[in-house]
Amino acid sequence: MLEKPAIAGGTPVRDTRIFYGHQCLDDADCQAVMDVLKSDYLTCGPKIEELEQKLCELTGAKYAVAVSNGTAALHVACLAAGIGEGDEVITTPITFAASANCALYCGARPVFADINDKTYNIDPESVRAHVTGRTKAVVAVDYTGQSTQLDELLEICREHGLLLITDGAHSIGTKYKGRPTGSIADMTTFSFHPVKTVTAGEGGAVMTNDRALYEKLMLFRTHGITRKPELMSRESGDQGTIGSWYYEQVDLGYNYRMTDIQAGLLISQLNKLEKFKARRREIVKKYDEAFLQIPQVTVQQEIPESDTTRHLYILRINPEKLTIDRKQFFDALGAENVCCNVHYIPVYYFPYYQKLGYQKGLCPKAEKLYEEIISLPLYYGMSDQDVDSVIAAVKKIAAYYAR
Ligand SMILES: *Cc1c(COP(=O)(O)O)cnc(C)c1O
Numbered sequence: 001m002l003e004k005p006a007i008a009g010g011t012p013v014r015d016t017r018i019f020y021g022h023q024c025l026d027d028a029d030c031q032a033v034m035d036v037l038k039s040d041y042l043t044c045g046p047k048i049e050e051l052e053q054k055l056c057e058l059t060g061a062k063y064a065v066a067v068s069n070g071t072a073a074l075h076v077a078c079l080a081a082g083i084g085e086g087d088e089v090i091t092t093p094i095t096f097a098a099s100a101n102c103a104l105y106c107g108a109r110p111v112f113a114d115i116n117d118k119t120y121n122i123d124p125e126s127v128r129a130h131v132t133g134r135t136k137a138v139v140a141v142d143y144t145g146q147s148t149q150l151d152e153l154l155e156i157c158r159e160h161g162l163l164l165i166t167d168g169a170h171s172i173g174t175k176y177k178g179r180p181t182g183s184i185a186d187m188t189t190f191s192f193h194p195v196k197t198v199t200a201g202e203g204g205a206v207m208t209n210d211r212a213l214y215e216k217l218m219l220f221r222t223h224g225i226t227r228k229p230e231l232m233s234r235e236s237g238d239q240g241t242i243g244s245w246y247y248e249q250v251d252l253g254y255n256y257r258m259t260d261i262q263a264g265l266l267i268s269q270l271n272k273l274e275k276f277k278a279r280r281r282e283i284v285k286k287y288d289e290a291f292l293q294i295p296q297v298t299v300q301q302e303i304p305e306s307d308t309t310r311h312l313y314i315l316r317i318n319p320e321k322l323t324i325d326r327k328q329f330f331d332a333l334g335a336e337n338v339c340c341n342v343h344y345i346p347v348y349y350f351p352y353y354q355k356l357g358y359q360k361g362l363c364p365k366a367e368k369l370y371e372e373i374i375s376l377p378l379y380y381g382m383s384d385q386d387v388d389s390v391i392a393a394v395k396k397i398a399a400y401y402a403r
Contacts, residue, residue: 005397007335013396014389020341021195024276024380025269032268036260047260051267052205055190058172058270059182061207063214066263067221070169070191072256073204074102077187078137079253080206080216081163083108087136091167092122093346093366095141099167100347108136112348114363118301120144120314123365124152131156137163142171142181144314144343145197147306150176150184157186165189168207172197173277173309182207187217192266197276197311200266203258224253276380277309283378283387284310290391296321296398298372312343313378315394316369324401330374332401336393341375 004010036047052064067073083089089103093112100110113126122140138157140148148166157164168174169191171181182188187210190196192203206217219226225247226232232248291297298316302308317329324332326342333340346366348358360367377390 002400003396005332005335005400007332012336013393014337017337017339018377018386019339020375020377022379022381023194023199029265029268032264033261036264041260043257043259045260047263048258051263054267054270055205055207059180059207061183062209065206065217065221066258067204067206067256068258069202070189070193070204071098073189073206074098074167075105076217076220076256077165077189077206078102078106079220080213081137081165083136086134088132088134089137089139090127090130090135091139092141093348093363094120094143094344094369095167095347096344097347097350099139099141112362115366115369117365117369119146119303120300120369121146121148124149124156127153128156131160135160135162137165139165139167141167142174144300145170145174145311146302146308147171147174147176147181149303169196170311171309173273175307177305186210187213197309198266198269198273200262203262203266219251220253221256222253223249223255224251225249279380280310280378283382284313286387287313287376287391294395294398296402310378313376315374315376316372319372321403322401323403326372326374329397332397333374333393338377338390338393342373343375346370
């Protein structure tokens with residue numbers, strides 16, 4: 001007799017609900033925040049520089065610019081890249097809307113390339129097929145934490161004079177051919193939202209090795225204002241009348257600063273990145289081993305070049321082998337008290353993008369993927385028992401509704 005899923009009247013695999021993600025904060029994190037609160041600087045202080053230094057050490061990038069969130073990081077990266085009216089920016093539809101919105105903020109048009117249907121990352125060949133005379137940059141997303149095919153993407157970008165921006169919101173700690181995310185693309189952005197591997201509450205950063213891009217990122221972070229004489233327009237003859245208070249706004253920037261409170265928390269979180277990474281890996285391995293045995297689901301493939309810190313675990317159902325669809329599978333997991341999510345709805349499905357003229361059918365592989373995916377719980381604080389109950393729920397549902 002097959003065990004009945006809770007949604008069909010059986011007993012759930014667990015009595016408490018588990019969610020797809022949760023931050024992990026300890027006493028050291030709380031103390032780090034307290035220390036900043038008692039210090040002289042709540043913002044624009046020494047914790048920002050310390051954080052930027054730490055991010056450089058961690059990624060091997062020359063420069064880091066801490067900003068208020070991952071979306072702001074993408075926006076200043078696009079501004080620094082000189083993206084503007086009439087330009088095109090190629091990205092993937094399987095991402096959070098911010099990866100495409102950053103092009104719209106600059107007056108440019110996002111162009112969606114399709115994905116590789118095994119790794120779910122942007123397909124370099126599809127990127128190549130979408131390059132036009134107007135293309136200025138590629139925003140490639142390390143979806144679930146797995147690195148994109150950076151060599152192939154860089155080759156296309158160099159060939160056509162485009163900048164490569166990696167949206168690394170999922171991939172802090174990941175390496176490509178042994179080099180950390182953040183040191184390879186022209187710019188890499190991070191997000192430190194609470195669902196990500198390490199958190200600042202809200203926070204983001206842009207990494208680059210290019211001095212000129214770095215100077216621009218710093219300007220766009222704070223209003224386009226500078227105190228650096230070499231960036232100012234004042235005449236040398238003004239020297240006598242201009243005091244140390246003097247600064248200039250030389251471009252139109254924003255207030256995208258991170259506070260020292262956030263930086264203090266993030267520095268403390270980054271001290272635990274290796275630990276977080278190892279546990280996430282362990283959980284992914286358990287899931288992979290279990291799900292490879294079940295023909296009703298498919299496991300995400302990894303390129304050998306990527307040494308991945310996994311942010312999301314994607315369960316892909318195999319509709320030909322099931323009598324239920326993704327929504328029914330998702331609801332059945334919920335009834336087992338395994339509360340999942342879906343990452344992502346293709347960006348151009350949203351009404352805002354539809355109004356801009358994007359139509360369904362643009363990226364068939366991405367659209368098919370969207371119909372079949374469920375994000376399972378994956379975070380540092382999960383116990384082995386939690387992991388086992390998630391596996392048990394998936395197995396029970398897959399067996400009961402097998403075709
Ligand atoms: C979280 C996320 C962002 C945005 O980051 P915020 O810090 O929430 O602004 C951008 N891109 C991807 C892929 C993300 O997952």
